[in-house]
Amino acid sequence: MKFVSVTQQDTSATGRGAGTPPPSGGRPAAPYPGLPRRGPGGRRALTALFWLGLVAAVLPWWLDTPAGSLTDTTELLTAAGRITGLVAGYLLLVQVLMMSRLGVLERWAGGERLSRVHRDLGATLLVAVLAHLALLVVGYAGLERKSIFREVGSLLGDYADMVSAFVAAGIMVAVGVTAVRAVRRRLPYELWYHLHLVSYLALLLGYGHQFSNGAQLYEPGPVRTGWVAAYLLVVAALVWGRVISPLAFNLRHRLRVTDVVAESPDTISIYLTGHRLNQIDLLGGQYFRWRFLNPGCWWQSHPFSVSAAGNSHWLRLTVKVVGAHTAELRDLAKGTRVWAVGPSGTFTAAHRTRERALLIAGGSGIAPLRAMLEELPPGTALIYRARTRADVLLHRELDWLARARHTAVWYVIGSRDDPGPRQVMNPEGLRRLVPDLTRRDVYLCGPGGLVDEAVRVLRRAGVPRRQIHLATFEL
């Protein structure tokens, strides 16, 4: 275990049998200057749209309620119940929209960020729904002078669409509970995923009661029309993002497996070919959701980064074998059809805020960074953390890129407490390797622990938060 602080030549000493041949294939490295930037403008626009929508959702209540009309506790409770109901209805639509795989969202906000927000907003939505339910039951019970239980009975029996609304609330609670990290870890991913899909039912079942009983939505008028329109838009986005657009993409490109190569004992690269690959709007660092259409794998889809920049000959993903699904990928037969949804992600060279970049990879996290290297200007720095020399992936390609694009590559080998990594993973160590650290965008991809530690170190070294890009995919 030693700290290797050299570029290309040294590392070819790491001998490995199988491995990806140099990928150039006669293809010259993409010329610089490369691609147009995609700044945070799109993301900010989406955020603004979200807040605007939230205001628009609560505004009808505000306009309908005369000032000073909430005189006693039951009225206050009922009013709060209505507000939380409107907020919950809106958040549910946003939640579904965020998972619609709509191209605009995936490319402007990025799938990783969307799933993070989806998670946080999901918790908020659950609380809003429960608050809505509790406040209105208590409020109505006070108004009608009934016990809570009799009020629930009367809501279920006498009001239209309330049975399905209660079922919808139950579904949301179930989905919310299974999304709690501690619970989710105990469930197989696929079971959890399909359970989570049931939440579409909540959208359907919760629909009716908003219009038959909703104080702001009962009367025909612009508010009711707008609310219905929002529903229709979300459903349209869902159909477009989940069905039409993937269908169009896959009919157009018809991807197939052409080769599976072992990069290291526990990592494989899958090469795909297809039609019109040069027309895919792919940036290095983006990912697709892949579905391999063979008997064992067709029913599950997983996000993997593309590990080489877009070209007209092949696509490649580099995958670490960690679970049952990834183990099956080893045995993919040549010619297996592949269903891909994407590309998505904002972890790309085009999203950087500064000219130069520093890339920090851990283990198989090199895949998106390797693809990105081809689109970054000369002078880029790459720090590659790996446990052992055998765990260094794609090193011949990295060496080739380092030469072709004047990239400084450091391989930092060893576990966290070994002297090499300890020398590098602190503010002084990083500054020694990359003196202009704070004037670079930093891209991090790797195991969660490494990424968290690196972010802490970078922040202490004075790198602004907006210059740090993460590719921790958590769903």
Place this chain on the structure above:
Amino acid sequence: MRRALLAITGLAAGTTMLVVLKGSPGASQVVPDRPVAEAPVAPSTPDPTPAPPGASANPLGSAPTGSAPTGSAPAKPGAKAGAGPTPDATPGSTARPTTAAPKASTGAPKPATTRTVTGPVVSYRYGSLQVRITLNGTRIVDATALGMPQGGQSGLRSDDVQGSYSGTAGEVVARQSANLNTVSGATYTSDAYRQSLQAALDWA
């Protein structure tokens, strides 16, 4: 996770803020109430001003002049009248205690003939209604609501309320007051009915 907690806190704070902002002018609300108290009266058939000879014992009728003996009464028409032009606010609990009033006025000499009194038009969530009561002396013998929405979900609510309150065998006649049980599933309609009925009783 931290952001989720932040969002939930924001939700709670935002909801509270909205409710408080809407509810807070309550202090100033008491003042405009008095003039407003006469407002629902205006569009209705019987004029309240000729009423005093018959209804002098009625705390509600005397409310505009600020009758001393009924200490809590002035507050009640206040809350109720505030609700008059605003279908949102439900008079709820405040309306009920005052309904003993018409009975208290039985001592007043009255010709024992039947007459009808029509309450003000009260608009509510799903439409508007007006309660007409028939009195024999001071006893309510019949009641009906006019102008309620027909058809659809609102129509069902109208029918429910009409069915249980109105008619010679309805709850109004049985109780001789506006102190009626809310018809379940028709809270707004029930409240509007009671409100119009209460006003009609006050003028009777």
